[in-house]
Amino acid sequence: MDFKGIRKFILDMFLVGKKNLTLLIAAVAVLLIVLALRKSDVFLVVKAPSNRQVKIEINDVVKDSLCLDAPSKEDSILMMDVLYDRPYTAKKIEFVAIHTTDSPEPKKNSTVEYWKDFFFRVKYPGSKMYGYNYLVTKDKVLNLRPLNKNSTLEKSEIVWGVANFNSRTVSIAYEGGRIKKNGKWVDKIDTRSERQKFLVDSLIKEVKLIAPNAVVKGHGQFPGVSKSCPNYKI
Numbered sequence: 001m002d003f004k005g006i007r008k009f010i011l012d013m014f015l016v017g018k019k020n021l022t023l024l025i026a027a028v029a030v031l032l033i034v035l036a037l038r039k040s041d042v043f044l045v046v047k048a049p050s051n052r053q054v055k056i057e058i059n060d061v062v063k064d065s066l067c068l069d070a071p072s073k074e075d076s077i078l079m080m081d082v083l084y085d086r087p088y089t090a091k092k093i094e095f096v097a098i099h100t101t102d103s104p105e106p107k108k109n110s111t112v113e114y115w116k117d118f119f120f121r122v123k124y125p126g127s128k129m130y131g132y133n134y135l136v137t138k139d140k141v142l143n144l145r146p147l148n149k150n151s152t153l154e155k156s157e158i159v160w161g162v163a164n165f166n167s168r169t170v171s172i173a174y175e176g177g178r179i180k181k182n183g184k185w186v187d188k189i190d191t192r193s194e195r196q197k198f199l200v201d202s203l204i205k206e207v208k209l210i211a212p213n214a215v216v217k218g219h220g221q222f223p224g225v226s227k228s229c230p231n232y233k234i
Helices: 003-017 021-037 073-083 112-123 194-210
Strands: 042-047 053-058 095-100 134-136 141-143 169-174 179-181 184-186 215-218
Touching: 095 194, 112 141, 134 194, 169 194
Parallel strands: 095 169, 095 215, 134 169
Antiparallel strands: 042 053, 134 141, 179 184
């Protein structure tokens, strides 16, 4: 069955599932199986029982593969400050967190627009929050939520990179972290190219110029985080 057929099948089951709980559960199960396939660069748009369209990316980069934390209560409050332009007291930059996207090696189509769509619509729908301030692709730096060159983090500079530390942390990520070997995905690998290493180090130096006391840590070194991210020792 091709993806159009899968889409129609899931949609039909959702619609019927309004009146039949068993079929609704089956539709969710099929959807999870489809997500697990991780096919490349295909989007499904399904209509949930509420008639709201839901866009799901069936990609080599699946929603939960990125090495990011689930938003905490503090993160949710920060999001509301951003969305509703509420008064906010900026905090000093205390940390620089280094991440890997835990995704296949960089693609040519890796752009700010691509990652904006990914974070705003797929990873954190409706939040208008990125996971990183800067993302290092194969050969360039994407300024997702760049700094204003002062020692504090304004609410417009905050991202969801490290749960409970985002109001004080600048997050930098390199695209990569997993490879395909013998038909299977292998993660927890440092896939940085020499160019990526140089760009990440350059970004760290730039942040340290405005926040010299900021501590540079791998994402996995933060309290409460049990991940290998960024897959190399800081």
